[in-house]
Amino acid sequence: MDQNIQSTAKEAGKSELRRDVTIWGSYMWGYADVGADIYVALGLVMAYAQGASSLVFALAGSVYIMIGFAYTELSSAYPVAGGGHYFALRGLGDFWGVIGGSALLLDYTIDIALFATASAGYLNFFMPYILGHSVESFATNLGPLHNVNPVWCFETLFLIAILILVNIRGIKESSFMNSVIGAVDLLAEGSIIIFGFLFAWKPELLAHQWNTQFPSLHNFMYGSSVAIISFVGLESISQAAQETRRPASVIPRTSLALIFTVFIFAVSFSTLGLGVLPWQTFAKHMGDPVATLAHVIPFIGLIAGPFAAILGATILFISSNTGVMGASRLTYSLSQFKLISPWFDSIHPKFHTPVRTIVIFSMIAVIQTVLSFLTPSAMDTLGNMYAFGATLGYTLVFISLIRLRFSDPYTPRPYKMPLNLRLKYKGRKVDFPVLGVIGMLGVSTILFEVVLTHAIGRIAGPAWVLACFIYYVWYRKKAGMPVFKSLNRNWEKEQMEILTSAEEYDLLEQYKNALTERDKKKVKIK
């Protein structure tokens, strides 16, 4: 990490200087973020999807690939850091912008709690060697509450406290460091998979588990909705688009390569896992599944187990930090578009960081952590909350993508989702995204599964969105602004500013030409 005292709020602003990021740098940076997810998801998904884990990862991964296509298209067309909330605002208006924003805010706070919990879980891999007891041995029953683990909870809170301090003081992650960690992680995960397949994988065990341990429909649906966690971090594509010079030439290739890499790793890990150990072992080691798997591989296991544990703890801690930074950027974007009060943007006089946002959202993560540790499985509770926020946000992204193809066909799209149907709409040709509709159906099916199978997610998730909406109504009424009606915004001017700041002058020229053509047609009609 670099000591770089800069305002995080300023980072989110359009005025921030963009950098030259190479395709490899951007790819590794993205992998440091998204590649961490399997460290959390493997145990969680296997606990429910059991013998069908590979199938579940492949199904959720197919939906994720389509979500990735949508993010790639939108992020390269609108290279700003708001991500899902910005696309919903632009495509569907203020009301949906705030709903999308609240879903993402839920995810960022859960991100802090879930990844800090998982990071502590990987540190606990060493506990039996140091204290002679596994972390599970500290679990206790408190009255009606079962399997409460105060030690693991305390460790997680300690990690979150470090994150709060680091972010208030403004110690910024270095993108170079993240790229290096991403590359090390890619190498380590790749080695575990290759050595695992070579020396430890038993296809008969995989087939046996498929045959005899196939989950019930409820568990299958539960597992496939939680599997979406292994693909967290698509927002980082928007983030990269915001910080990269000429993003249109870098983002589509980087993000497509990243999406397929993550998909290949997720399916490979689950296939390897089921062929090496019974799924029950992963369910038992929900806190450190990758280290558990690495530890039993012949030859490299003795070193790979502890190495995977250290790497997992590090990379998950960084991912947890992404949640703090993401929440700051998102609230900045929400307040810029008058969806929440500018009160959140207050900057610390000494450290020049958005201290209120950091403290408020980290404290929400602390509350989520404590509450989830009161349930029988903290990781599971946090995971299913996460799944609700992610699937709601992604559903809105798909609807926005389809809507924007009609309402804003003039913005150049350096990348378009495959499978388009050319239609005539109001006298002009529009590419209707067939894959966008399929993706929307896929992700809304997962949202349906979340609501159907996640007892906590279906109550707490909508309650969070409702609480955010009540705040939004209160703020807009107080400020004398409409609640359901969108404010008048000059999106064309905004788009020109975005393309100028991104130094995408060719796209700017194309955009201006498209607008001129449109205006000429309007004059002719009159």
Next chain:
Amino acid sequence: MRNPSKGRLEFFVLTIFSCFVYSILINRLIPYGGTEDPSNWGEFLPHFAGE
């Protein structure tokens, strides 16, 4: 702006994928793991068990 020649990143991802597939294929040739005791492979994989 530095921009590596087109296709290198895609080639890299494809290489990773190929390595995984090849390691599965080579798994059958190594006397560890799956090949330890073919008689225990069970009825669900008759073509493997018959090897």
